[in-house]
Amino acid sequence: MWKRFRSNMGAMVGVALLIAVIVIAVIAPMLFPHGPWQMVQRPFLPPMSVDGLPLGTDTLGRNVAAQLAYGARVSLLVGLVSTLVALLIGVPLGALAGFYGGYVDEGAMRFTEFFQTIPNFALAIVLVAIFEPNLTSITVAIAIVSWPPVARLVRAEVMSIRTREFVDAARLAGLSKPHILIRQVLPNTVSPIIVMASLMVATAILLESSLSFLGLGDPNSMSWGYMIGAARTVIRTSWWLSFFPGIAIVITVLALNLIGEGLNDAFNPHLSRKGKA
Amino acid sequence: MSQTLSIERLTIGLPEGADRPFAVENVSFAIEKGQILCVVGESGSGKSMTANALMGLLPPGVDVKSGRAIFEGRDVLRLSEADKQAMRGAQVAMIFQEPMTALNPLMRIGDQIAEVFAAHNLYTQFERRARTLDLVREVGLPDPEKIIRAYPFQLSGGQRQRAMIAMALALEPRLLIADEPTTALDVTTQAQILKLILDLRERRGMAVMFITHDFGVVAEIADQVIVMREGKVVERGDAKTVLEDPQHDYTKRLLDAIPTGKLPEARTLSETPALEIKNLRKTFRTGGGLFKPVREVHAVDDISLTVARGEVLGLVGESGSGKSTLGRTAVRLVTPDGGHVMVGGVDLAALSEEELRKQRNKVQMVFQDPYASLNPRQRIMGALTDGPINRGVPKEKAQAKACELLEIVGLGADAAMRYPHEFSGGQRQRVGIARALAMEPDLIIADEAVSALDVSIQAQVLDLLRDLRERLSLSILFITHDLRVAAQLCDRIAVMQKGRLVEIGRVDEIFLSPKEDYTRQLLAAVPGGNWTQTKEVPA
Numbered sequence: 001m002w003k004r005f006r007s008n009m010g011a012m013v014g015v016a017l018l019i020a021v022i023v024i025a026v027i028a029p030m031l032f033p034h035g036p037w038q039m040v041q042r043p044f045l046p047p048m049s050v051d052g053l054p055l056g057t058d059t060l061g062r063n064v065a066a067q068l069a070y071g072a073r074v075s076l077l078v079g080l081v082s083t084l085v086a087l088l089i090g091v092p093l094g095a096l097a098g099f100y101g102g103y104v105d106e107g108a109m110r111f112t113e114f115f116q117t118i119p120n121f122a123l124a125i126v127l128v129a130i131f132e133p134n135l136t137s138i139t140v141a142i143a144i145v146s147w148p149p150v151a152r153l154v155r156a157e158v159m160s161i162r163t164r165e166f167v168d169a170a171r172l173a174g175l176s177k178p179h180i181l182i183r184q185v186l187p188n189t190v191s192p193i194i195v196m197a198s199l200m201v202a203t204a205i206l207l208e209s210s211l212s213f214l215g216l217g218d219p220n221s222m223s224w225g226y227m228i229g230a231a232r233t234v235i236r237t238s239w240w241l242s243f244f245p246g247i248a249i250v251i252t253v254l255a256l257n258l259i260g261e262g263l264n265d266a267f268n269p270h271l272s273r274k275g276k277a
Numbered sequence: 278m279s280q281t282l283s284i285e286r287l288t289i290g291l292p293e294g295a296d297r298p299f300a301v302e303n304v305s306f307a308i309e310k311g312q313i314l315c316v317v318g319e320s321g322s323g324k325s326m327t328a329n330a331l332m333g334l335l336p337p338g339v340d341v342k343s344g345r346a347i348f349e350g351r352d353v354l355r356l357s358e359a360d361k362q363a364m365r366g367a368q369v370a371m372i373f374q375e376p377m378t379a380l381n382p383l384m385r386i387g388d389q390i391a392e393v394f395a396a397h398n399l400y401t402q403f404e405r406r407a408r409t410l411d412l413v414r415e416v417g418l419p420d421p422e423k424i425i426r427a428y429p430f431q432l433s434g435g436q437r438q439r440a441m442i443a444m445a446l447a448l449e450p451r452l453l454i455a456d457e458p459t460t461a462l463d464v465t466t467q468a469q470i471l472k473l474i475l476d477l478r479e480r481r482g483m484a485v486m487f488i489t490h491d492f493g494v495v496a497e498i499a500d501q502v503i504v505m506r507e508g509k510v511v512e513r514g515d516a517k518t519v520l521e522d523p524q525h526d527y528t529k530r531l532l533d534a535i536p537t538g539k540l541p542e543a544r545t546l547s548e549t550p551a552l553e554i555k556n557l558r559k560t561f562r563t564g565g566g567l568f569k570p571v572r573e574v575h576a577v578d579d580i581s582l583t584v585a586r587g588e589v590l591g592l593v594g595e596s597g598s599g600k601s602t603l604g605r606t607a608v609r610l611v612t613p614d615g616g617h618v619m620v621g622g623v624d625l626a627a628l629s630e631e632e633l634r635k636q637r638n639k640v641q642m643v644f645q646d647p648y649a650s651l652n653p654r655q656r657i658m659g660a661l662t663d664g665p666i667n668r669g670v671p672k673e674k675a676q677a678k679a680c681e682l683l684e685i686v687g688l689g690a691d692a693a694m695r696y697p698h699e700f701s702g703g704q705r706q707r708v709g710i711a712r713a714l715a716m717e718p719d720l721i722i723a724d725e726a727v728s729a730l731d732v733s734i735q736a737q738v739l740d741l742l743r744d745l746r747e748r749l750s751l752s753i754l755f756i757t758h759d760l761r762v763a764a765q766l767c768d769r770i771a772v773m774q775k776g777r778l779v780e781i782g783r784v785d786e787i788f789l790s791p792k793e794d795y796t797r798q799l800l801a802a803v804p805g806g807n808w809t810q811t812k813e814v815p816a
Contacts, residue, residue, distance in 0.1 A: 165650035166660075168610050169712065173664025174637035183663075187654040 004266040011262020017255035021248075025072035032066035036222040047240050056240050059230065064240065067222050068248055074223040075252060078139050078208040079201040085143035087197060090150025095189075097151070098158030099181045109155070112148045120145040121210065128211055134218045138211060142204050153196055157189040191267040195260055202256035209249055224249050280347075281452050281484040282331075283307040287344035287354075289326055289335070289508075300326040300339060302508045308452070308501070311482040313474075315495045315516070317531070318505035319731040324488045327505075328454045330354065331486075332371055333361045348452065366393055370445035374457040376437035380429040386440050387413075387425025393447040412443040416473060434596075435466035442473065449481065456488045463595040463758065468802035471497050490732065492532060493761070493804035496520055504528050534736035544768055550619075551720045551752035552584040552607065552640070557616035557626075559599075559606050576602040577613070578776035584720060587750040589742075591767035591784075593760055593799070599776040604722045604756045608640045609633060621719050638668060641713035645725035647705035651697040657683070657708055658693040661715045668716075675715075682711040685748075686741060703734035707741065714749075722754045727762060739766055760803055764788060772796050 005011055024031075034040070039061040040053070047056040047064075055064035097108035115123075124141045131137035161167065162185060170180045211217055212225025213232075224245040231241030289301040301323040308314045318324045329335050331346055331353060345352045353364065365371075373379040381389060390412060391405040400408065406425075413421040416439040429437055438458060445453060455474065459467040475498055478485055489495060495502055499516040504527065512525040523529045559577040576599040584590045594600040605611040607618050609625050618625040620639045628636060644650035651660055661679035666672055680690035686707040697705060706726060713721050723742070727735045743766060745751050757763050763770050764784055771781040772795065780793045791797050 165644040165646055166652040168642070169644065169650055169660075169709075170652075170663065171610060172608060172637055172640075172642055173712075173716065174634045174667050175663060176634065179667075184652055184655070188652070190654075 001266050005262055008262040008265060010258045011266075014255040014258025014262065017251055018259065021072050021252050021255065022076065024069050025076055028066075028069035028073060031069055032063065034066070036067045036070040037062060044234075044238050046238075055244050056238075058227075058241050059234060059238075064227075064244060067227055068224070068244055070222040071224040071227060071245060072248065072252075074135070074218070074221050075205045075208060075249075078135065078142065078223075079205040079256075082139045082142035082146065082204045082208075083197050083200045085139065086147040086150055086200060087193070089143065090147035091154050091186075091193065093147075094151035094154030095158050095181060095186060098155035099162055099177070099185060101159075105155075108151070112151050115145070116148045121207070124207060124211060125214070125216065128216045133211075133216050135221060138208060138216075138218060141211075142207050145207070146200055146204060150193070150196060150200075153192060154189055157192055158185055161185050161188050191263075195264045195267060198256055198260035198263060202253040202260070205249065205252055205256075279310050280307045281310050281312075281349075282486070283347045284327075284331075285345045285347070287327065287330065287346060288342040289323070289330055290340055290342040292338035297507065299342070299508050301330070304344075304505070304508075304510050306501075306503050306510070306513065308484040308486055310451075310484055311478060312500045313478060313485040313487055313498050314501045314503065315499035316486065316488045316503055316505060317490065317492065317495055319490055319531075319733065321507070322505040323508040324505050325456055326508075328371065328456055328486065328488055331454065332365060332369065333358075363397070366450070367397055367448045368450055369452045369454065370448070370450040371454040371456065372438070372441045372445050372458045374460050376434060376441050376461070377429065379441055380437060382429050384428075385425065386427050386429065386432070390425070390440070390444050390447055393444055397448060399448075408447070409443075412447060413440075415446070415477075416440070416443045417469075418443070433466075434462050435469060438462065438466075438470055439473065442470075442477075446477065446481075450483060452484045452486065453477075454486045454488070457490070458487075459494065460489070460491070464760070464804070465595065465798060465802040467494075467804060471804065474498065491804060492520070492732075497804045504531070531732060534733040546585045546588050546768060549586045550583040551586045551588070551621075552754065553617070553619040554583070554603075554607060555581050555617040555619070557581070557603070557606060557618065558614045559602055559611060560614055575599075575776040577606060579616075580773075580776075580778050581616075582771055582778065582781060584752050584754055586752055587746070588769065589746055589753045589755055589767045591763035591770040592754060592756045592773060593758065593763050593770055594773035595758060595799075597775075598773040600756050600758075600773045601724055602776075603773070604642070604724045604754065607754065608642050608722055610642075635668075638664065638716040639719045641716050641718040641721050643706070643709045643713050643721060643723040643726040646729055647702045647709065650709050651705055653697055656694055656696055660697075660708065661693070661712055664712075664716050679711070679715060682714050683708075685714070685745070686711045701734075703730055703738060706730065706738055710738075710741065710745070714745075720752045720754065722756065724756045725758065726755075728757065728759065735762070742766060760788075760799060772799065 040063050041050060041057050041061050043057055043059050043061040045053060045057040048054060049056065053063055053065070055068065058064055058067065093108050093112070097105040124145045127141035127144060128137055167180060167184060170184045208223065209225030209228070212223045213229040215229060217223050217226045227245040228242045231238065235242050284307070285305050287301055287304045288299055291298060291300045304327060306314065316324045316327065326335070326339070330341055335341070341354050344354070346354050349368065353361070356364065387406070387409050390409045394400050394405045394408065409425055410421050413424055418424045418436060418439050432440065459470050462470060471494065474485065477483070487498065495516060502514060502516050502519040503510050504512040504519070504525065506527050512519060512523060512528045519528065520532070523532055557577050557580045561574045561576055563572045580603060582590070592600045592603065602611060606613045609618070613626050616626060623636055623639065625633065625636065625640065658676060658679055661682065662672070662675040665675040665678065680693055683690050683692050688704060688707050688711070697708070700708065727738050730738060739762065742753065746753065755763065755767055767784055769781065769783050770787045772779045772787070772793070774795050780787065780791065780796050787796060788800065791800060
């Protein structure tokens, strides 16, 4: 399985890009010890015009490269943590619904549909607006709008695995239902969950950028969405202010999608679209 | 006689990383007009690949390396795609193992047959319909007018296979390739389909290449036989010679492995029952809405039987006879609607869920599908020790016992730390048996436990069960659709039909003097019945 993943060119490119982004995010304080907010030069310096400012400066004379590096930290953090929280809500709910069926299933699924009927983005905006916009509330809001698909996926997987003969065998061994669900059924749902999670991180990063673009980001942390939002008024005179964070978002999301696809092909070799059919 | 098809030194390569370099190696054979050639082999022997190569249906990565296949003076392996398309259906037709997946579920039967004419641009709409009706009549489907308007799901397995045959015959092919066409069918249906193929051969004089793993079927219809193993032909000859005087060791082993009609010595049975089933009932209800009546199926209809300590009772019936439901009710994977299941003085059918968990170990089950019955993400050790540890056996003791059991079923203790995917189907079935034994049950229910295995593997697992029966004086309820298998292992046989017990008796009574018509029908339908009877049973 790992061999199949490694032989997938696209996925390896994705991994390389993601590692690069992570490295930049981690060493940002070493590269730019003064942080992203400090004014270092004249405003509106184009890229490569002054030594030490390869991406130029923004409307207030801050270093765009430093802003990008610090923005990577926020994007990755929000993406990963919100996905984790979404999994923590979605996996147990879906597993219970799929395994016990009946009223449990009905209840859990109606609850899930309640969230699915509200447009994701609108709900996220409302949630962030109600709470104070800070990293925690943004992360929680994104998690709340992104768990329903996880619950549905896990439910479907559990329902199909539940009917396999090894589950009957476990029942005959006298194992209790929770034991069967956790030790026998759930481990077999891991691969689709991993694939979905990798794609969810990408969506979460996009959501965070959109929220920040609308001014609903954490005012104390630099993020790519905030950079684009702040630069939108000067987009015709200073293109680089919105261009570079845009590219950063594209590269990160693309990398995660490539990895997700690669994992999917590696877990389900028969469905691989790269076959020679 | 003219040769319809002659294959010369055919070699088909497998992609890199497969377990052997060639799927089929240096295979040559010929089929004459009006002749039935049976290609026999176990799974992975390359018999289906040979057929697929002829039809140009090889999967990606697998291709013909060398050799020729001369059909009607042309080498079909070298034809262009357009020529192959014209040939398929018109001159060479194929029927498959699984008629449900081979038919388009959203198309009416008549339209599917007529589509064959349309694909080859033949006849007008009206003529097509008339010919479709003729075909449907010829393959013996009931009520042709109605059948051509039916969808595949409305037909039984045997009817679907007949519809497939009608499609294959539509353009009067000179060669019919049948890839395990009866494997998925019940014995009685199988017998009918085999008869139909024999009839059609007679009437139309076409050549048939019949792929099968079942020597009983071979005895029934073959003129010529080739036996394949790992891509090579190991034996060839006319059916009589191969069956009665096999030359190659592998053929001999295959023939020995076939469950024959040879009846075991009757053993004296103990008086104490291991399992007593009394008036057991289970009804399944489906549908039922505002306007639809509820559909009731009496899967188990007032059945009473006992299995004595140390006895193997065979439960035989066709699909849908309720034999599996009976088994699942007896271990209470399914809760019965009424009746009692007495094991060791406890009525399993009456226990609450919580009490039941403590008594679960008394009856254990060996499942049909060796690939679905083991958790792919759990080591064998875990599968064998989960149950005992849950019952309070100390971990070390359970693990020692598990290793011991793996030795007993012939796998060796080092199998414990491996995952299921490292084992073959037969080995997994041994693990399944060890898992059942680990619970120290009073009774084991084996639900089609050997049906998914190749004959030689099947024989080994049956040997193991027979051995365990002697050594551990095990009681087994052995559920199977195959009378030949039941005859090999069982002390008594119970025959089920439509949820009811038709007949129960000692093996020799059932085989030699059946009382009920249905039992007689089942016995008559066993393929190769005459051949095995004359050879093995001194009647």
